[in-house]
Every structure is written in C-alpha cells, then in structure tokens.
Amino acid sequence: GVFISEVVKGGIAESDARPHLMVGDQILEVNGEDLRDAPQSHAAAILKTTSGKINLKVGRLKAGSRHSNSENLSTSKSDEMSTDEPLQQKVIVLERRSEGLGFSIVGGYGSPHGNLPICVKNVFERGAAAQDGQLKRGDILLSFSVSTDDQNWSTTELDGLTHEEAVEVLKAITGTVKLTVLTN
Incomplete structure (x- = not known):
C-alpha cells in the first residue's frame, strides 16, 4: 500500500x-x-x-x-461527503519454515516518515505466507501470538515498536504463529 x-x-x-x-x-x-x-x-x-x-x-x-x-x-470544495469503509480484522496462522515467514515489513514508530503502522511490504514467492495465500501487501500487522504450550499463547502487540524492533521480534518466531492483521 x-x-x-x-x-x-x-x-x-x-x-x-x-x-x-x-x-x-x-x-x-x-x-x-x-x-x-x-x-x-x-x-x-x-x-x-x-x-x-x-x-x-x-x-x-x-x-x-x-x-x-x-x-x-479534493481540490474542489464541492464533492462527496465522508464515507466509512471498514478494514477487516483477520487472524492468519502460519508455520515458520526454514526460509522464514515469507514476508517483509515497512513502517514503525519513529520511522523517517513519522509514526506508521507496521505493514506488509512484500510477500515472497517462497515461504509460509505465500503458501498460505492470505497475507498480502499493505496488510497492517497488529499483533502476533506464539504457542507457549499445547493450550496457551503469548501475544505481542506491534503498535509502538520501531521498524527494527518489529523485524527482530518477527525473526525470533519459531513454530506456529497467529498474525492479527487489518486487511481490505
């Protein structure tokens, strides 16, 4: 996006x-x-x-x-009124593979362009995200959850993280991850 x-x-x-x-x-x-x-x-x-x-x-x-x-x-004073178009919140479950989760990100707190949400920049052809097919360029990453045992999940919010911090925590994921995203 x-x-x-x-x-x-x-x-x-x-x-x-x-x-x-x-x-x-x-x-x-x-x-x-x-x-x-x-x-x-x-x-x-x-x-x-x-x-x-x-x-x-x-x-x-x-x-x-x-x-x-x-x-x-618009640059004209006579145009349409505001409309609401909701983004959909979705949970995507991926299994991290040897080549990683299969996507890159942009944005983050304190970026050169201001405080931006963490967004999917690219979905690589090979990797868990491409194989699953749900994650797409422009999706906003809200949080991710990793399994701590058979029934419990630990959730990390991405809001407020710098780009570097978000890359670091995403690269550290092993096993199954639940990504919570906003998509349109």
Missing part, C-alpha cells in the same frame, strides 16, 4: 476545509483508480500528472479502533 509520509504546510491538502490528510493515511484511490496494491512510484506518477479536481480516497486507522476512516478529499 501507499502511505502519506508528509503533508506540506500551506498546501491544498492542509488548507482544505474538511478533515486534513495525516501522516500514516493510506491512499486507497485517486480519481477512482484503486491503488491498494500499487507501488509507490505508480501512485506518485498519477498524483504528479493529474490536474484540476483530484478525488482521493484514504484509509485512516483511528487510535483505539480496528477500522479505518475513508474520506473523499
């Missing part, structure tokens, strides 16, 4: 009368084009070449909630 890393002071996005875009918002659509799985370079090219009225659909994870707030924002 493509996330906003900076809102320019004095720019249209900041001066618009409706709620502002925020660092960490995910760009879901530009003028109706779905960008959920698009690379950042494609989204940047679309935004640079679009003129006039621009309709953005963004997802925002509200603090303390498990859904996003999607807004239609």
